[in-house]
Amino acid sequence: MPSTTLIYDDWYPALRSERLRGTKLATAMLLGIPLVLGRRGDGQIFALRDSCPHRGIPLSCGWFDGRQVTCKYHGWAFEPVSGQCREIPSLTPSDTLDPLKIFAGAFPCEERDGHAWVFVPRSGRGRVRGSDALPAVPEAPKFGVRYRSAHLTADLPCNVDHGIIGLMDPAHGPFVHQAWWWRSKQSIHEKEKHFEPIPEGFRMSAHAPSGNSAPYKLLGVYGEPIMTTIDFILPNRRYETIRCGAKWFSSLTTVTPTTANHCRIDVVAAWNIFFHVPLVTSIAKFFGNRFVRQDQVTMIQQAEGLKHNPSLMLIDDADRPAKWYFALKQARLEATDGQRATLHPMPGPVTLRWRS
């Protein structure tokens, strides 16, 4: 599978934060960087490069007591949020080396929607602290304090670009996600969607969702107009919001590069619709899992095809969002921080038409 260019200086979900309990350490891979994560005794979660700055053994092989991570090789002990070395057991009183000047690689790390989000700086940026002015940690939008939520995940054996354009691809739905409860190939019809540029992304403007999909039909029981907005925002985020009066459903889907040629899709959803109906979470998870699994199986098959480096194409209008994605990404990779908001491939609002 061909590799891709990665976007640094942004937040990515590393793993589910519920895995960070007690004195357990967990490992994850983000943008090819091996990480070790844990939760300090005071509840703050942390992410360190899983490599001791002394001789490179993974810190995850060592010990964590809720306060410090101790390397298993020579016992150097690190405060895990800052990465600062607090102790080098081999030093004698006559040594002049100050352990406090040594740091293991530490990344800003925050919990949102049950994900442990890690800020991955570009190499050479130097130490980034959680207290630095960083972009906001991504989160599924919520429109009230009472809601239910669920999470789905799947590993995809392809690079992040294929994962993302698969996510925004409208034309695969009737084929990959064909099912009696969703929509069928016979129901394909022409659609017209309105898009507008937003900073580092684009928005499928508020619209009444396509009437042929069962999940939206369900919402019809509330008898109020249903509005849907879908935003894509670099580096990898798709926000979907469905509102029907005071009822709402929202989701944040991310496709995260674990390495240059593998990625992982994560969906977090939150809703207050059918709040009191039993089993809604289980049912939503069942169908959501099935849906994500269909994409996953397709991408496993696609990865087989891509091994042989075929030439590919993007067609209008169905693949136009994918073209915007590549252009936005290119602009981001070429831009310095100050320029970011100004470079945009869309001149203004655009209407696209396709059959799906």
Ligand code: FES
């Ligand atoms: S390699 Fe970690 S303390 Fe030596």
Ligand SMILES: [Fe+2]
């Ligand atoms: Fe899909």
